[in-house]
Amino acid sequence: MTEKIDQDTKAQDIEKLWIFPAVRRRVLDDFYDLMILCNKCGYCKFIFAPDAKDARFVSQCPRGNIFKHLSYYASGTLEIARGIVEKRLAWSNTVEHILYTCTDCGHCQFWCNVAMRTHPLTIMEIMKETYVKEVAVPQHYKTIMTNIDVSHNPYGKPHEMRFAWLDNQKPPKSADVMLFIGDDVAYKNNKLAMATVNILQKLGISFGLLYEDEWHSGYLPFRGGFREKGKALLKHNFEALKKAGAKKVIVLSPHDYRTFKVDGPECGLSPDFEIYHVLEFLAPLLKENKDKIKPLNKKVTYHDPCQLVRHIMPFSITEQPREILKLLGIEVVEMPRNRLNTYCCGAGGAVPFGYPNVTKMIARIRLAEAASTGVKELVVSCPSCEASLGPISNEFGLLVENILILIQSAIGA
Numbered sequence: 001m002t003e004k005i006d007q008d009t010k011a012q013d014i015e016k017l018w019i020f021p022a023v024r025r026r027v028l029d030d031f032y033d034l035m036i037l038c039n040k041c042g043y044c045k046f047i048f049a050p051d052a053k054d055a056r057f058v059s060q061c062p063r064g065n066i067f068k069h070l071s072y073y074a075s076g077t078l079e080i081a082r083g084i085v086e087k088r089l090a091w092s093n094t095v096e097h098i099l100y101t102c103t104d105c106g107h108c109q110f111w112c113n114v115a116m117r118t119h120p121l122t123i124m125e126i127m128k129e130t131y132v133k134e135v136a137v138p139q140h141y142k143t144i145m146t147n148i149d150v151s152h153n154p155y156g157k158p159h160e161m162r163f164a165w166l167d168n169q170k171p172p173k174s175a176d177v178m179l180f181i182g183d184d185v186a187y188k189n190n191k192l193a194m195a196t197v198n199i200l201q202k203l204g205i206s207f208g209l210l211y212e213d214e215w216h217s218g219y220l221p222f223r224g225g226f227r228e229k230g231k232a233l234l235k236h237n238f239e240a241l242k243k244a245g246a247k248k249v250i251v252l253s254p255h256d257y258r259t260f261k262v263d264g265p266e267c268g269l270s271p272d273f274e275i276y277h278v279l280e281f282l283a284p285l286l287k288e289n290k291d292k293i294k295p296l297n298k299k300v301t302y303h304d305p306c307q308l309v310r311h312i313m314p315f316s317i318t319e320q321p322r323e324i325l326k327l328l329g330i331e332v333v334e335m336p337r338n339r340l341n342t343y344c345c346g347a348g349g350a351v352p353f354g355y356p357n358v359t360k361m362i363a364r365i366r367l368a369e370a371a372s373t374g375v376k377e378l379v380v381s382c383p384s385c386e387a388s389l390g391p392i393s394n395e396f397g398l399l400v401e402n403i404l405i406l407i408q409s410a411i412g413a
């Protein structure tokens, strides 16, 4: 009997290790069983066949699509990992390039979960953690990490300018509902910060801001192989939010949201406040305030950001933006790849910092797909997507608009 229980427990433990890689030690050798499990089925490369709508848009790994070599697809990178563990292959600049041109779109990880569960993206992150510890730090990550250390943002902008976009109003430093602005919005797209402030005020929501206590969320260090630094930044932000009395935290950037919701618990940080992406928070409020909405009456297509879809399963935020657009009197003409099959805009990971041309090439693939719908406006819900798609959208006859700006305009905020 005892033996039977021991056997059962062992089987459960093995299953747990297989299904949840987060419970393993983050050591490359410990993932060897998953590396050799890859059967090269190709789920990580292509759209799930029954979901394919247009033969031009079925190839899913943005990195692989640009470099067109097996090593640049998840299954090939697993072979590299295997070669390194088996000591048949050495780290090199080429391996660095392969690892750091991954946009963290999550397609491989998500769809391999319905195939072999090799957890390729987790293994690639552990490869990066090993690389920065044992070999070298990529040049762009040197800059990112120094900037975060010195000014709490990856751009190296002065920390005291983080809230320079605020006009006369000064929301309190402490409140039940706290707004986490994030670097992209604070320094590069502060019209989104103003729009959010205006919308919340129009809908009667009081909120606070962290001001000097808001630091980079941790997303970039987590993605670059600097897990301990990511954890320290997240811990700082969680403690500051707790100190501010937060019961609910609204996060503007999908990247920060994913770090708060997923990276946090995965590294043992689970705050006791609720975390909302701004659209998740606004969808029910806008429904209640339908009478304040002046319909915008137009047709658009909508780009799902990877971080709001595959990375936060099973609670992906795909329907709330569509419900909001419907409430605003906007018809959505779907792209062939939408929701769980969304295609990356090229801005994930730290690719725009290290390989801006790769970001541009990927963005062009997504813009071509948006243009294939025949509509002239592409709505985004992520400041990073806006930064990659917006500046080159005119090449495709498209206008890129952020959903927060549309909400602001429809409710006259």
Ligand code: SF4
Pocket: 037, 038, 039, 040, 041, 042, 043, 044, 045, 074, 075, 078, 108, 111, 112, 115, 116, 117, 118, 120
């Ligand atoms: S989906 Fe998974 S098992 Fe299939 S080729 Fe990709 S990594 Fe390998």
Ligand code: SF4
Pocket: 044, 060, 061, 062, 063, 064, 072, 073, 074, 101, 102, 103, 104, 105, 106, 107, 108, 109, 121
């Ligand atoms: S996360 Fe996306 S870009 Fe990176 S290897 Fe996987 S599918 Fe390719």
